[in-house]
Amino acid sequence: MTTLTTLAYLVASVLFILALRGLSHPETSRRGNLYGMIGMAIAIVATLLRPGMDLGGIALIIAGLVIGGGIGAYVAGRIQMTALPQLVAAFHSLVGMAAVFVAAAAFYSPESFGIGVRGDIKGASLVEMSLGLAIGAITFSGSVIAFLKLDGRMSGAPILFKGQHMLNAGLGVLLLVLVIAFVATGSDFLFWMIALLSFALGFLLITPIGGADMPVVVSMLNSYSGWAAAGIGFTIGNLLLIVTGALVGASGAILSYIMCKGMNRSIINVLLGGFGADAGGAAAAGGAAADRAPVKAGSPEDAAYIMKNAQKIIVVPGYGMAVAQAQQVVREMADLLKKEGADVSYAIHPVAGRMPGHMNVLLAEANVPYDEVHELEEINPEFADADVAYVIGANDVTNPAAKTDKSSAIYGMPILDVERAKTVFFVKRGMASGYAGVENELFFRPNTMMLFGDAKKVTQEIVQALQR
Amino acid sequence: MNPNVIAVEAQALADRAQALALHARAMADTVAPVAAAAEPFLLLLTIFLLACFVGYHVVWSVTPALHSPLMGVTNAISSVIVVGAILAAGLAESGVARFFGFLGVMLASVNIFGGFLVTRRMLAMFQGKKKG
Numbered sequence: 082m083t084t085l086t087t088l089a090y091l092v093a094s095v096l097f098i099l100a101l102r103g104l105s106h107p108e109t110s111r112r113g114n115l116y117g118m119i120g121m122a123i124a125i126v127a128t129l130l131r132p133g134m135d136l137g138g139i140a141l142i143i144a145g146l147v148i149g150g151g152i153g154a155y156v157a158g159r160i161q162m163t164a165l166p167q168l169v170a171a172f173h174s175l176v177g178m179a180a181v182f183v184a185a186a187a188f189y190s191p192e193s194f195g196i197g198v199r200g201d202i203k204g205a206s207l208v209e210m211s212l213g214l215a216i217g218a219i220t221f222s223g224s225v226i227a228f229l230k231l232d233g234r235m236s237g238a239p240i241l242f243k244g245q246h247m248l249n250a251g252l253g254v255l256l257l258v259l260v261i262a263f264v265a266t267g268s269d270f271l272f273w274m275i276a277l278l279s280f281a282l283g284f285l286l287i288t289p290i291g292g293a294d295m296p297v298v299v300s301m302l303n304s305y306s307g308w309a310a311a312g313i314g315f316t317i318g319n320l321l322l323i324v325t326g327a328l329v330g331a332s333g334a335i336l337s338y339i340m341c342k343g344m345n346r347s348i349i350n351v352l353l354g355g356f357g358a359d360a361g362g363a364a365a366a367g368g369a370a371a372d373r374a375p376v377k378a379g380s381p382e383d384a385a386y387i388m389k390n391a392q393k394i395i396v397v398p399g400y401g402m403a404v405a406q407a408q409q410v411v412r413e414m415a416d417l418l419k420k421e422g423a424d425v426s427y428a429i430h431p432v433a434g435r436m437p438g439h440m441n442v443l444l445a446e447a448n449v450p451y452d453e454v455h456e457l458e459e460i461n462p463e464f465a466d467a468d469v470a471y472v473i474g475a476n477d478v479t480n481p482a483a484k485t486d487k488s489s490a491i492y493g494m495p496i497l498d499v500e501r502a503k504t505v506f507f508v509k510r511g512m513a514s515g516y517a518g519v520e521n522e523l524f525f526r527p528n529t530m531m532l533f534g535d536a537k538k539v540t541q542e543i544v545q546a547l548q549r
Numbered sequence: 550m551n552p553n554v555i556a557v558e559a560q561a562l563a564d565r566a567q568a569l570a571l572h573a574r575a576m577a578d579t580v581a582p583v584a585a586a587a588e589p590f591l592l593l594l595t596i597f598l599l600a601c602f603v604g605y606h607v608v609w610s611v612t613p614a615l616h617s618p619l620m621g622v623t624n625a626i627s628s629v630i631v632v633g634a635i636l637a638a639g640l641a642e643s644g645v646a647r648f649f650g651f652l653g654v655m656l657a658s659v660n661i662f663g664g665f666l667v668t669r670r671m672l673a674m675f676q677g678k679k680k681g
Binding site for chain 2: 090098114124128139148314429438
């Protein structure tokens with residue numbers, strides 16, 4: 082590697098760090114993104130200028146950049162913000178697959194990366210190569226499953242079968258054995274066997290995980306894509322790949338941690354999957370318990386009347402709002418209420434939506450000012466003086482059982498204290514339990530009014546009633 | 550003491566010293582390539598670990614509201630793997646390796662452009678939307 086290239090890679094690394102740094106505040110974030118783009122451009126140009134590149138190769142590279150870049154730009158420009166989680170999952174799968182291809186290229190042409198000659202690659206490089214290959218392949222197939230689940234092309238329900246964890250553990254051990262054999266022999270066959278087995282493992286690891294655990298899965302795959310890049314960086318001895326891979330890996334790991342903490346579950350518990358699958362039946366059966374107070378259902382007109390007279394209103398959006406595409410009409414409702422003199426803010430639970438920060442993006446898209454949108458710790462004390470909590474498309478994250486009922490599946494999960502508001506409106510299609518399969522006792526409280534119906538339709542009717 | 554005996558003993562001692570020295574030399578020779586191979590790896594590992602720490606601190610300072618754009622950016626920059634793919638496509642002797650390199654460049658480019666552009670779209674929504 083020439084000194085100049087190394088220097089360019091160093092500059093790119095620093096620009097990538099600044100790109101992440103910029104995200105500490107919405108005002109500086111766009112500049113951060115620009116730094117990232119410049120860093121990437123520097124990295125690509127510096128690599129293209131390496132001595133030894135022939136014209137045919139450069140043509141091939143530019144063709145790849147143009148085709149891939151065209152597809153990427155097209156998709157990024159057209160994607161709906163509600164579909165963001167599946168887009169990100171799809172993108173992760175591409176990084177994983179690219180890692181597999183680069184590992185394969187390094188395996189078939191080790192001379193180009195100075196790690197030995199074909200058929201006689203250094204042992205250490207083979208270890209690093211198999212790591213990059215395995216993580217890349219797991220990232221690929223895992224992300225494909227995550228994509229299919231998030232996009233609704235595959236059931237979001239956890240898919241479990243007997244002996245699943247034993248099978249996964251067995252395959253994990255087999256993978257380790259294959260890696261050792263591969264390092265010892267450097268055989269072509271074993272290289273592809275590692276790839277195949279890792280594809281299978283990624284597939285099996287993600288299928289048992291249910292829809293609402295997807296924020297953790299997406300974060301984790303984000304982390305994996307970073308580790309895959311770092312693994313390839315070690316293989317080909319490239320500093321930029323190692324630094325960037327570490328940044329991305331750390332970022333994804335932190336997001337996974339935050340998401341797990343938001344659900345009070347360990348990452349192991351999430352990965353074992355099947356959450357809420359068996360509790361669902363029991364809760365549905367117990368749903369009609371006779372000793373419950375009757376549920377109070379109201380009309381959008383009632384809700385509009387109460388909100389018109391409210392001083393402080395907190396909106397609690399969840400994934401249901403995104404599904405119903407109700408964010409725009411929620412903002413319209415908030416605008417009308419603000420005109421009536423009410424103070425409107427939004428409370429976002431860490432695991433609301435299908436990826437970290439998903440709700441914030443959807444609200445921002447609907448032109449909700451970001452300083453009206455608050456995180457859990459910030460807003461929780463404010464529910465006590467709120468006149469109205471408007472829960473739209475959220476359920477488990479408001480369930481007070483998480484604080485009181487030790488036997489509950491969600492016990493210990495931090496929740497939004499909507500129960501403290503004078504009146505709680507629950508916009509919901511029916512009485513079904515949330516993802517955790519736990520019934521929400523809030524539905525039966527005297528200060529709760531259920532607004533049954535589609536989130537968008539109900540909110541629209543409230544808007545109409547407010548305009549009257 | 551007989552000078553002859555001393556001379557013989559001294560000779561024996563000298564021989565043993567020489568044997569030991571040779572032995573040490575042989576051992577050093579076997580270790581040297583391992584150490585030489587380990588050194589660049591340790592350097593890379595050092596950089597990797599330090600970068601993990603930098604990532605850890607920088608990412609904790611990201612505001613939770615921007616966690617989705619954070620994923621967009623990290624996704625885009627993780628496609629820096631394109632560097633490896635470019636080297637393969639442009640330098641490799643074998644056609645197979647070049648082809649893999651080309652595929653790698655193509656997939657990573659989808660991410661580079663897609664990742665940065667979708668992040669830009671997201672961030673534009675947050676921009677300049679303060680209250681009032």
